[in-house]
Amino acid sequence: MAKTTIGILGAGYAGLLALKVLQHKAKKDVAITLVDRNDYHYEATDIHEVAAGGQGPEKIAYPIKDVVDDKVTTFIQGLVTKIDKETKTVEIEGHATMTFDYLIVALGFASETFGIPGAQEYALPMDDVETAKAVHEHIINKLVDYQTSKNPENLKFLVCGAGFTGIELLGAMCEQKSGYAETAGVTDDEIQIMCIDASSKLLPMFPDELTAYGVKKLTDQGAVIMTGKGIKEVRDGAVVYEDNSETHEMKELTAGTIIWTTGVSGSHVIKDSGYEARRNRVSVTPELQDPDDDHIYVVGDVSAVMDDESGRPWPTTAQISLVMGHTAAENIIADMAGETLEQFTYKTQGTVCSLGNTDAIGIVGKNSQVKGYPASVLKKVIMNKSLMETGGMKEVLHKGRFDLYH
Numbered sequence: 001m002a003k004t005t006i007g008i009l010g011a012g013y014a015g016l017l018a019l020k021v022l023q024h025k026a027k028k029d030v031a032i033t034l035v036d037r038n039d040y041h042y043e044a045t046d047i048h049e050v051a052a053g054g055q056g057p058e059k060i061a062y063p064i065k066d067v068v069d070d071k072v073t074t075f076i077q078g079l080v081t082k083i084d085k086e087t088k089t090v091e092i093e094g095h096a097t098m099t100f101d102y103l104i105v106a107l108g109f110a111s112e113t114f115g116i117p118g119a120q121e122y123a124l125p126m127d128d129v130e131t132a133k134a135v136h137e138h139i140i141n142k143l144v145d146y147q148t149s150k151n152p153e154n155l156k157f158l159v160c161g162a163g164f165t166g167i168e169l170l171g172a173m174c175e176q177k178s179g180y181a182e183t184a185g186v187t188d189d190e191i192q193i194m195c196i197d198a199s200s201k202l203l204p205m206f207p208d209e210l211t212a213y214g215v216k217k218l219t220d221q222g223a224v225i226m227t228g229k230g231i232k233e234v235r236d237g238a239v240v241y242e243d244n245s246e247t248h249e250m251k252e253l254t255a256g257t258i259i260w261t262t263g264v265s266g267s268h269v270i271k272d273s274g275y276e277a278r279r280n281r282v283s284v285t286p287e288l289q290d291p292d293d294d295h296i297y298v299v300g301d302v303s304a305v306m307d308d309e310s311g312r313p314w315p316t317t318a319q320i321s322l323v324m325g326h327t328a329a330e331n332i333i334a335d336m337a338g339e340t341l342e343q344f345t346y347k348t349q350g351t352v353c354s355l356g357n358t359d360a361i362g363i364v365g366k367n368s369q370v371k372g373y374p375a376s377v378l379k380k381v382i383m384n385k386s387l388m389e390t391g392g393m394k395e396v397l398h399k400g401r402f403d404l405y406h
């Protein structure tokens with residue numbers, strides 16, 4: 001009897017967890033094809049550390065083949081360009097068209113510029129290992145160039161967007177400040193680390209008290225955080241922002257390095273495939289299916305699923321992506337067996353935002369606040385747990401975060 005073919009697009013949190021469940025539970029009955037543009041999985045939650053220089057890229061990535069069971073799964077390294085729901089096919093650059101009985105779309109997130117002029121040209125995105133490496137190289141090049149050029153702009157670093165990602169990046173950069181200063185041959189206080197955001201309320205997912213702790217921690221290290229300043233344009237080496245929303249007075253902030261972390265959307269493959277989706281996030285059924293095709297599951301950052309309690313879609317997080325990948329795989333197995341599908345449910349373990357390697361703020365369970373060093377330990381425990389879920393013990397032992405004591 002012909003095996004059921006299952007395609008998984010993306011080997012991030014959602015895709016790899018789905019793969020693991022399917023390999024484990026549906027072994028004899030299925031032929032799986034996993035597609036990713038890279039031959040490695042990366043912990044997207046840690047890319048800011050690579051960008052700042054606190055971790056090497058090898059620390060946050062491991063080979064996809066470590067998770068692939070060759071007897072069941074074929075891995076294709078290639079760029080997915082389009083999903084055709086009508087013909088049940090997927091186009092992959094440089095490869096034959098892939099067909100499927102079931103499909104799990106888990107293509108993840110991409111940096112969003114919101115159409116701000118110049119953002120794409122003059123700001124550095126940070127949305128995967130390669131772009132994070134490019135940010136770090138840019139920082140180092142500017143510092144090294146300063147040694148001879150003495151161009152003061154080379155010592156100025158501007159993070160655009162003070163959301164979760166921007167704040168984590170700021171914390172990681174503040175921690176590297178002495179290293180930056182040493183590379184440039186200047187004192188620490190000559191390095192300027194700045195952040196600008198349109199919103200006047202930072203990190204709305206945390207109570208004010210925790211946010212205030214985080215902001216103080218960063219500003220105590222010399223970071224300048226400008227809030228309520230909407231970016232209107234990015235130029236070569238400068239950001240133009242509205243300084244006053246009533247008078248609409250514009251100002252310019254210059255920096256040799258401008259990093260873009262204002263927000264993310266889902267993969268553009270969603271739009272290119274003809275989906276009607278807000279910011280490339282497909283509104284799926286409670287079982288995580290494409291509303292037009294119950295053999296296609298859309299999970300992780302390319303999906304939007306309603307949280308009945310808040311009346312809003314669940315946020316896009318690695319933790320939620322893992323649960324979604326698991327649910328989609330279980331539902332394919334159930335569907336193949338003619339059983340009832342399960343609906344996506346999620347119980348948060350907590351949300352922790354790092355402020356460097358040994359400091360963080362977070363909420364555990366529903367409302368318990370945690371901050372400082374204990375929060376940073378919790379962050380590492382969550383990171384190790386997700387590494388365990390996708391990569392298993394081998395990856396935890398090699399790539400896990402056990403630097404708990406300082």
Ligand SMILES: Cc1cc2nc3c(=O)[nH]c(=O)nc-3n(C[C@H](O)[C@H](O)[C@H](O)COP(=O)(O)OP(=O)(O)OC[C@H]3O[C@@H](n4cnc5c(N)ncnc54)[C@H](O)[C@@H]3O)c2cc1C
Pocket residue numbers: 009010011012013014015035036037038040041042044045046047048078079080081106107108109126127164165168267269299300301302316317318319320321352353
């Ligand atoms: C700096 C930062 C810190 C974060 N911190 C946290 C945190 O503390 N906790 C938390 O829960 N979440 C955090 N997040 C969010 C989290 O990283 C995302 O929600 C999560 O990565 C989404 O998982 P995913 O499986 O949907 O996609 P991804 O992890 O984005 O994986 C997508 C995969 O698809 C592949 N891919 C993409 N496009 C193509 C294509 N066209 N063809 C082939 N392959 C493709 C990619 O290579 C990748 O392997 C953070 C994000 C950032 C950027």
